[in-house]
Amino acid sequence: MASYENWTVQCLKVELATRGALVSGRKENLIERKPEDSKILINHAKLTEDELKSITQTLEFPHNFGEDTNQILIELDEKVLETIQEDQVVIRGDEEDMAVLCTRNKTFELREAETSNTLAILPGLKFPDELPDEGERVLNHLEVTNIHFTYFELRPCKPRLKKLQELLAEQPYSGTTDMETEERTEDGRKYTYDDLLEKVQASEDELNQALVDMEAYHIYGFWQILEFDYKFKVFSHIINLVDTQSWALDCISKDAVLRLLNNVEPRTIISQCFDFYLSSTNVENDNGMTTNLSQLGGLALVDRLCTPEVICYFPAYDLPEDIQERFSFLFDAREKWTMDEIKYYVEDLAGDKVPVSAILTKYARASNQNGIKYFSAKHSR
Secondary structure: OOOEEEOEHHHHHHHHHHOOOOOOOOOOOOOOOOHHHHHHHHHHOOOOHHHOOOEEEEEEOOOOOOOOOOOOOEEOOHHHHHHHHOOOOEEEOOOOOEOEEEOOOOEEEEEEEEEEEEEEEOOOOOOHHHOOOOOOOEEEEEEOOEEEEEEEEEEEEOOEOHHHHHHHOOOOEOOOOOOOOOOEEOOEEOEOHHHHHHHOEOOHHHHHHHHHHOOOEEEOOEEEOEOHHHHHHHHHHHHHHHHHHOOOHHHOOHHHHHHHOOOOOOHHHHHHHHHHHOOOOOEEEOOEEOOOHHHHOOOEEEEOOOOOOEEEEOOHHHOOOOHHHHHHHHHHHOOOEEHHHHHHHOHHHOOOOOOHHHHHHHHEEEEEEOOEEEEEEOOOO
8 A cells, every 4th residue: 555645525536536637549440359368368378267257258349448537436345335335425515625534423544555566446347256167168258347546435433523613603593583584694504414514524313412512503594503692592581480480400391481481582492401401410319410520521610729629611623633733632632631631632533443442541641640640641741
């Protein structure tokens, strides 16, 4: 394997349109071969016909060789192949993005690999187990429709969700009613689900989960986040209603909330806000809701060196997607991290085969202080 290369969506489109245009050496008149010719070659190779299959397959270059340029090779595993055969894959991203291929629930990076072998496309080629062992010598003429020296590999990758965050941030919903159905204003534009699918490099399942994680609301056909003050206002309406009605935290009726606040804020906003914050309220005892600092993981950091301790907003979704930039950003923000602190900020980089501990081993330096394990920058700053 000589090298790898990442391709942008635009370059991939251009390559598909032009590949093969420079192939030369076409033959207008093909040589007509006969079974006797193959027998002569077998004899020259010091073989006997008994050692070979009874069908000889010849390779020929047709007069229009190289005209089929809209073709690339991709190496696939069986599961992805089955998905592609069911017509459930798509290449996603803007033209300047590195191309990714998405199934319904996974995202794959497309990487071009060079090979020292010549890969010939031969429709109708039969493998030895498909050929008869005995019989008269027969020639099977095969035409080489294309030759490749590169192919694409698919490598599982994390969905690239930074763009989703940027798109949702263009025009947060602030409760105004005059712009509810307009797609674009002077402040930015709003996006439908299909818009997001086209622009965000993620599978449908990954995009759906990201919309939940980023607390995006489906409002009048568009997906938007709520402006901070407006979100606080909506949530306050719900909490004040719970307090006024003296409802127990484990007995809050969503239907009752929607009915009583129907004229206060749009029903769809109240409904989704309820789902985000109150649909699975954690109540452990009669004294009320249980809280602890671990619930701030991935959302805020606790500075224990201050007196009193200080909690700072530090959301994981604001971090760079590139792993090297991610760790540089983290160690700029804090020199040393415990496992419980840092795991929330790198777990999205982990996978089934690469756990958080393996990522930290590769990109951070571990040390012990007073029996506590800390992670810091790999190289001193």
